[in-house]
Amino acid sequence: MIQIRGLEKYFGTLQVLKGIDLDIPKGEVLSIIGASGSGKSTLLYCINGLEAIQAGTVSVAGTDVHAKGTDVNKLRQKMGMVFQQWNSFPHLTALENVALAPKIVKGKSKAEARDIAAKQLKHVGLGDKLDVYPSALSGGQQQRLAIARALAMEPDYMLFDEATSALDPELVGEVLDTMRLLAEDGMTMICVTHEMSFARDVSDRVAFFHEGVIEEIDTPANIFGVPKSEHLQKFLSNIR
Amino acid sequence: MEPTMSFFSGFQPSDLLYLAEAAWRTVLISVLSISIGTFLGAIFGWMMYEGKWAAALTLGPVLDVFRSVPLIIQLVLFYNFAPMIGLNLDPFLSGVVILSIYCASLVANVARGGMEAVGQPMRRAARSLGMSYWQDLRYVVLPIGGRAVFPSWVGVALGVMKDSALVSVLGYVELLKASQILITRTQEPLLILTIAGAFYFALSYPISRYAATLEKRWAS
Numbered sequence: 083m084i085q086i087r088g089l090e091k092y093f094g095t096l097q098v099l100k101g102i103d104l105d106i107p108k109g110e111v112l113s114i115i116g117a118s119g120s121g122k123s124t125l126l127y128c129i130n131g132l133e134a135i136q137a138g139t140v141s142v143a144g145t146d147v148h149a150k151g152t153d154v155n156k157l158r159q160k161m162g163m164v165f166q167q168w169n170s171f172p173h174l175t176a177l178e179n180v181a182l183a184p185k186i187v188k189g190k191s192k193a194e195a196r197d198i199a200a201k202q203l204k205h206v207g208l209g210d211k212l213d214v215y216p217s218a219l220s221g222g223q224q225q226r227l228a229i230a231r232a233l234a235m236e237p238d239y240m241l242f243d244e245a246t247s248a249l250d251p252e253l254v255g256e257v258l259d260t261m262r263l264l265a266e267d268g269m270t271m272i273c274v275t276h277e278m279s280f281a282r283d284v285s286d287r288v289a290f291f292h293e294g295v296i297e298e299i300d301t302p303a304n305i306f307g308v309p310k311s312e313h314l315q316k317f318l319s320n321i322r
Numbered sequence: 323m324e325p326t327m328s329f330f331s332g333f334q335p336s337d338l339l340y341l342a343e344a345a346w347r348t349v350l351i352s353v354l355s356i357s358i359g360t361f362l363g364a365i366f367g368w369m370m371y372e373g374k375w376a377a378a379l380t381l382g383p384v385l386d387v388f389r390s391v392p393l394i395i396q397l398v399l400f401y402n403f404a405p406m407i408g409l410n411l412d413p414f415l416s417g418v419v420i421l422s423i424y425c426a427s428l429v430a431n432v433a434r435g436g437m438e439a440v441g442q443p444m445r446r447a448a449r450s451l452g453m454s455y456w457q458d459l460r461y462v463v464l465p466i467g468g469r470a471v472f473p474s475w476v477g478v479a480l481g482v483m484k485d486s487a488l489v490s491v492l493g494y495v496e497l498l499k500a501s502q503i504l505i506t507r508t509q510e511p512l513l514i515l516t517i518a519g520a521f522y523f524a525l526s527y528p529i530s531r532y533a534a535t536l537e538k539r540w541a542s
Binding site for chain 2: 127130132155156158159161162163165167169171172173182183186187188228231232235
């Protein structure tokens with residue numbers, strides 16, 4: 083369970099999050115949609131503590147992320163994150179990319195870490211690319227590698243920050259399929275996305291961000307079928 | 323007793339050994355200075371990257387001084403003025419101190435460049451996996467940034483090795499000083515300087531070849 087209360091975030095004098103209240107129960111798939119600059123990605127960064135917050139609280143499984151004594155490194159092991167840019171470690175093979183964190187963060191043995199990595203890479207369909215360096219992988223494959231890398235930490239939550247935005251159109255499908263697979267496995271997921279079909283088909287709820295607030299949050303059917311807010315209606319009509 | 327004494331005598335095979343010993347001293351002072359300089363430079367570079375303006379205001383100008391003032395002036399100044407503050411160092415140690423600081427001032431900027439080359443997104447990805455700040459530095463920033471600036475670092479290292487010749491002004495008998503001594507005795511500057519040059523080349527060429535091999539391996 084992720085609980086967000088009165089979250090406010092500033093970059094300098096610019097307020098990007100203006101009081102967010104949000105509960106994400108375990109097992110839910112929440113999609114966050116909205117125009118660029120509406121604060122969607124920033125929210126994800128605040129959830130796993132990569133960005134400091136100025137007011138409010140974020141608690142993950144009962145732990146206050148931004149409290150002074152919180153071990154964020156430990157907390158982040160529970161929250162996998164996949165970025166717009168896949169950020170594969172270029173000096174490591176696919177297998178080593180995935181095995182690194184289990185080995186050094188969780189202290190698994192080399193053999194254990196490699197087993198976990200191989201399993202996760204097979205899971206995302208990269209079972210035949212174990213010893214390949216990222217430079218030899220396509221964008222879609224690198225993004226699936228990033229997903230496997232996050233999954234190798236056996237997280238309870240997965241945060242996706244526009245995971246398909248930087249991909250060539252023909253590569254978007256394979257990454258979305260991998261995300262669907264995760265959703266079917268019952269993973270708790272928060273997906274900032276521009277893929278409306280994914281938001282509609284896969285998520286349990288969809289949140290519409292507008293200028294730093296959640297303007298509307300509801301089931302996909304209601305968000306896309308009967309949007310109430312004017313901004314949401316305009317946003318959706320611009321996309322279609 | 324010989325009525326006349328010959329001041330000058332031709333180049334002898336044993337002189338080659340003398341030059342080789344001197345070359346060894348060049349290697350010794352270079353390896354020591356480059357190692358210490360690289361270690362310090364990496365720390366300075368990290369401080370300038372992380373400390374931002376605080377380090378840029380304090381450390382930056384100091385390193386700029388060492389980078390800009392000709393090494394020979396630094397050596398002579400340090401060697402002659404260090405005793406005033408109670409530091410009685412022999413030419414070798416004085417050379418190591420100044421060469422190390424000089425090397426560090428060059429490496430600092432290389433190191434900072436390496437950290438900048440890794441980029442915030444990559445580091446956030448590492449941190450998002452639960453890595454601590456230091457694990458991120460050790461397992462992500464060091465290998466990725468290190469490879470990015472490796473060619474620049476090799477350039478600095480080879481430069482420092484050649485610049486170590488300047489320590490000869492303090493009387494440390496390394497390759498250049500040994501050559502000068504032999505030239506005075508043999509009056510064969512062309513031959514001896516050629517041999518000394520060959521020694522320098524023999525020292526640096528394998529390093530640059532090895533570096534090129536490493537870069538090739540990383541690129542594939």
